[in-house]
Amino acid sequence: MQLLQLFKNLSLWKELCKNLDKVLASCFVSFPSLSAHIIALFLCRCRPPDVVVFPRCVEEVSALAKVCHKHRLPIIPFGTGTGLEGGVGAMKGGVCFSLRNMEQVLDLHPEDFDVTVEPGVTRKTLNAYLRDTGLWFPIDPGADASLCGMAATSASGTNAVRYGTMRENVINLEVVLADGSVVHTAGKGRRPRKTSAGYNLTNLFVGSEGTLGIITKTTLRLYGIPEAMVSAVCSFPSVQAAVDSTVQTLQAGVPIARIEFLDDVMIDACNRFSSLSYPVTPTLFLEFHGSEQSLEEQVKTAEDITQSNGGSDFQWARDTETRNRLWKARHDAWYAALALRPGCKAYSTDVCVPLSRLPQIIVETKEDLIENRLTGPIAGHVGDGNFHCLMVVDPNDPEEMHRVHLFTERLARRALAMDGTCTGEHGVGLGKRALLCEEMGPVGIQVMQSLKDALDPNNLMNPGKILQREEP
């Protein structure tokens, strides 16, 4: 059996693979099993693991972890490999645990609005499974990501403003620790809607990016599929006007489901890519969920607010086909940005600040982009104060790559200076470890390091991510 083979040859593999040690210029790794999965959405240098294993159940994950623990081999959990911060790069080699064969939807309780899934289940697969029940799981990061992977990176989506992020929607986790022991963070099989029992272990592991344990099951909070949806688009004379409209809409108590901001550069790219003709100014894409009556009220309130802020061209749509057309621009944003400079790669920045600071940070960031001759159309989840600059850069131009790198550091520091965070949804991974230190401060980092040392004293779990360690 394949699995036994790996057990026996693990040390042999390690010897063999030392000679295969290669640092690749892109993130596609040479192992056939991984190359189909890892998507080169980011530009940092990536390193393949020495071995990939494909456990089929938590018992196998635990047994494999025990082997790795005994031989001090690094463990890299792998869901769909769609993370944007290099989370699956095996910086010190080691064993990649590809969990894609654990793909069951277990324990659906429609009356309790919860479901438990294994790591191979992606968000689209789950929603297809749930479609007859009238329920859905709304968190929708760009990729069709593994739900356990989304828990590991504390992922978020375009409708976080209404439904929250993974932090608010994970009820329980089954986690295999570095020594192979299996823990249920809220107790085995438990799924109360709220609890105050002991330390919040569930949220300790949410966002831990594979550095504290391997997530093998997650119990998720589900929501009712909205009765009806209305989408709207509105153009504004300035970034300030667009953000003011956002803040006022939230303050008016409108339970808006999505507010997406696109700056003029982004809208221009979208117009060209999708043959649209939106006015080339800051634009908001809005979506409302609810019953027919509540939608009327929500849309009316939002329209009044946008108009009072100088918004114009308020278009809205109710039926699926027209709504999809309206949102096409936003959905194709990534490709539209890439199309601005064919042959280039794109990297997405990801900072998040309090809402009131959003106009200032966007304006300063745009000035920075122009001053440094960088292509960086902006798209953002303004309802959360989170925005992304889609940096389009020529990977063969080291000077430009360097300018982009410095720009992203300045951007993160700008956000930190405004009481924000260096990463709203993508995670720390490899590239933001130094920024995390600035964000948390020495005591905060020390507390994180203590937790890491307690759960993984040999630093086997995804080493080199989140926390920087002094190498001896």
Added chain:
Amino acid sequence: MSGRVLVGVKRVIDYAVKIRVKPDNTGVVTDGVKHSMNPFCEIAVEEAVKLKEKKLIKEVVAVSCGPQQSQETIRTALAMGADRGIHVDVSGKDYENLGPLQVSKILAALAKQEDAQLILLGKQAIDDDCNQTGQMTAALLDWPQGTFASEVSLEGDKINLVREIDGGLEHIKINTPAVITADLRLNTPRYATLPNIMKAKKKKIVTVKPADLGVDVTSRLEVLKVEEPPQRQAGRV
């Protein structure tokens, strides 16, 4: 015209499930496996509900032939907007051997009983891929048929239809009453929302037996063996 549309909905193994053949090669594993409405039947239901929303027809009746669990499939149709359901109870060996010929006889009998103006079906079921029920039903009733429909519009007592065929798109005009079978691009079916699922619980489902409709469901076909396709051999470059 009664303004009544009959929609056939079939309970099949969910499209996302990995099918496994039973060890005794008599069929595929169905116990404990997720089932749902055949995707082409979903499209048929959606089209019927759209016609009702446009006030072109008055009532949508969902029909399913099978065991007790077929009622869940009818409930999904009700949650999508059908008005009431008819469950034709077929179980055990009769259900295992149920095929398009028997179903088309049942639908023809129901169409007469319910004075239906239109029968909307999916073009085929994803378990047997027969693509026969619509055509047989039309033949039994001597009604016109519009199969592989990707566009349907009612014009007085006639129907304009666009069919997806190998050569491209065929535009036809047929009289009512008629049988239409839905193809993939006819529409995008709506999700059943929770409030509609709750409302659907109050809608009526009536159970009848094939004998009540004068239909004999004995099959003239016998399944000899079911086996997996042969394993793919490695190619040579």
